Amino acid sequence: MVALGLLFSALAILARDAAGYTPPASVFDKSVAQKVLATAQTKRSPPNYPSITSTSGVWQWSSPDNWVTGFFPSTLYQMQKRECMCPGSTAVNGATPNWLALGRTWSAAIPALHWHNNQGHDVGFISWPFAEEYSLHPTNASAKQNIIDFALELSSRYSSVVGCTRSWNGASPTSTTGSTDFLVIIDNLMNLETLLQAYKFTGNKTFYDIATKHADTTLKNHFRADFGSWHVVNYNSQTGAVKQKYTAQGYSDSSTWARGESWGIHGYIKLYQYTKNTAYLNAARNIAAYFLKRTPAAYMPWDFDAPASPKPPADSSAAMIAAAGLQILAATETALANATGASKWTAGAQMLITQTASYALKASWQSILSNGTRDNHGTPHSNNTGLPYGDYFWIKNGNYLLASGQTTCPSGAKANVTGCGMDLTGPAF
Numbered sequence: 001m002v003a004l005g006l007l008f009s010a011l012a013i014l015a016r017d018a019a020g021y022t023p024p025a026s027v028f029d030k031s032v033a034q035k036v037l038a039t040a041q042t043k044r045s046p047p048n049y050p051s052i053t054s055t056s057g058v059w060q061w062s063s064p065d066n067w068v069t070g071f072f073p074s075t076l077y078q079m080q081k082r083e084c085m086c087p088g089s090t091a092v093n094g095a096t097p098n099w100l101a102l103g104r105t106w107s108a109a110i111p112a113l114h115w116h117n118n119q120g121h122d123v124g125f126i127s128w129p130f131a132e133e134y135s136l137h138p139t140n141a142s143a144k145q146n147i148i149d150f151a152l153e154l155s156s157r158y159s160s161v162v163g164c165t166r167s168w169n170g171a172s173p174t175s176t177t178g179s180t181d182f183l184v185i186i187d188n189l190m191n192l193e194t195l196l197q198a199y200k201f202t203g204n205k206t207f208y209d210i211a212t213k214h215a216d217t218t219l220k221n222h223f224r225a226d227f228g229s230w231h232v233v234n235y236n237s238q239t240g241a242v243k244q245k246y247t248a249q250g251y252s253d254s255s256t257w258a259r260g261e262s263w264g265i266h267g268y269i270k271l272y273q274y275t276k277n278t279a280y281l282n283a284a285r286n287i288a289a290y291f292l293k294r295t296p297a298a299y300m301p302w303d304f305d306a307p308a309s310p311k312p313p314a315d316s317s318a319a320m321i322a323a324a325g326l327q328i329l330a331a332t333e334t335a336l337a338n339a340t341g342a343s344k345w346t347a348g349a350q351m352l353i354t355q356t357a358s359y360a361l362k363a364s365w366q367s368i369l370s371n372g373t374r375d376n377h378g379t380p381h382s383n384n385t386g387l388p389y390g391d392y393f394w395i396k397n398g399n400y401l402l403a404s405g406q407t408t409c410p411s412g413a414k415a416n417v418t419g420c421g422m423d424l425t426g427p428a429f
């Protein structure tokens with residue numbers, strides 16, 4: 001009887017695991033909404049955006065001309081989406097903030113950046129709040145026009161000789177032939193979605209061709225045989241030849257910087273969703289397998305090849321970007337009737353979320369997550385910080401857990417995704 005009882009409890013545990021994941025309480029804790037609202041209510045004049053925290057969790061503010069400017073407005077829209085899926089779940093002190101109005105207010109300084117910024121390829125990231133807006137309000141013509149405008153700006157950085165959009169202006173710090181340098185960073189994969197959105201809006205195939213050519217060139221040159229990645233590839237702008245491969249923010253020129261690898265997973269699975277090119281699906285699978293294989297049990301190091309001593313700083317943002325990419329990959333495998341693939345990537349995402357919650361939440365910090373590393377290579381290093389993209393993807397991961405039915409709303413109700421603009425199973429528009 002005892003053995004039978006044990007068997008039944010084992011079966012019950014298996015059934016529970018298959019039916020639902022119990023995320024760490026911190027994912028849906030009321031402090032999430034409280035912190036986001038408190039940041040939104042900080043009055044800044046002229047408008048400034050949270051860019052990074054101090055090592056004690058206090059936001060540092062920057063002018064809008066910063067590559068991270070889009071993340072905080074996009075975070076406000078993700079709160080709106082959570083409220084849409086789970087009504088009443090984002091209340092602060094008994095009242096639900098008007099996240100949509102806040103998202104719009106915090107987007108207001110962005111259109112003026114168009115053609116007036118120093119952000120290179122990051123005009124894609126900067127346009128994200130308009131994609132968030134449009135996914136909720138697909139009649140909003142100004143949001144649509146902003147996406148097209150930033151896509152045009154990104155397209156203007158394309159070189160048909162290289163087959164990429166230029167990421168950073170200027171030359172590699174160690175190049176002896178700087179005038180022909182053309183720098184492309186792995187992060188640039190994340191900006192291609194803006195081009196694919198503009199293609200959908202306009203039917204202008206040039207946007208599509210630039211995005212896919214950039215993705216193909218990057219797949220060829222940014223990854224090693226084992227699918228670890230280089231951060232920066234320096235191309236010869238006159239011939240398209242690769243001149244150098246190196247790191248700017250990771251441990252070394254031959255190491256794999258964790259956030260770069262996470263951009264790779266997320267970038268390629270999104271590209272697959274828009275194009276249905278199986279080369280991108282397989283790229284996402286291979287990069288994801290590499291990422292999970294190299295993730296230690298304790299925490300996400302900022303670089304997979306950093307030596308054990310001194311203890312490498314964590315990068316909670318890399319974990320959250322990868323988890324979001326894995327959740328999209330899992331949803332894609334489900335759509336392809338690949339249950340084995342889906343459960344593998346789902347388990348990976350859940351592990352990363354649980355692991356991050358185990359070390360990167362500090363109640364006293366203004367950011368939701370601590371233990372982010374912006375850059376532990378350049379001068380000065382910046383580790384043990386809060387990062388706006390870490391927070392954005394933390395909230396987005398919670399929303400993906402809801403949208404996929406891995407978990408229910410805090411009320412116990414099933415999340416209702418209808419009209420909530422989620423982009424888990426495919427582009428939101």
Ligand SMILES: *[C@@H]1O[C@H](CO)[C@@H](O)[C@H](O)[C@H]1NC(C)=O
Nearest residue numbers: 104107130133137140142143
């Ligand atoms: C469209 O979205 C923008 C923010 O991107 C917002 O300021 C504007 O009010 C919205 N327009 C309408 C008609 O809803």
Ligand SMILES: *[C@@H]1O[C@H](CO)[C@@H](O)[C@H](O)[C@H]1NC(C)=O
Nearest residue numbers: 152155156204205206207210
């Ligand atoms: C199509 O998009 C490209 C850039 O992606 C742009 O240069 C070109 O002017 C656009 N064509 C039309 C007809 O708008």
Ligand SMILES: *[C@@H]1O[C@H](CO)[C@@H](O)[C@H](O)[C@H]1NC(C)=O
Nearest residue numbers: 055299313314359370371384
């Ligand atoms: C997280 O950051 C704190 C300092 O804020 C540090 O003491 C701790 O070791 C870090 N955790 C990890 C896993 O790096």
Ligand SMILES: *[C@@H]1O[C@H](CO)[C@@H](O)[C@H](O)[C@H]1NC(C)=O
Nearest residue numbers: 285333336338340341342344
């Ligand atoms: C299912 O997914 C796994 C992991 O992504 C992959 O290795 C496998 O080839 C996929 N199977 C099919 C039939 O596509």
Ligand SMILES: *[C@@H]1O[C@H](CO)[C@@H](O)[C@H](O)[C@H]1NC(C)=O
Nearest residue numbers: 310311312313376381382383
């Ligand atoms: C973290 O950054 C500080 C500078 O802010 C630097 O002195 C320290 O070496 C870095 N930590 C590690 C483990 O690299």
Ligand SMILES: *[C@@H]1O[C@H](CO)[C@@H](O)[C@H](O)[C@H]1NC(C)=O
Nearest residue numbers: 084414415416417418419420
């Ligand atoms: C889900 O939300 C939509 C839009 O608000 C609504 O029409 C529909 O009835 C809801 N479905 C359920 C099962 O509550």
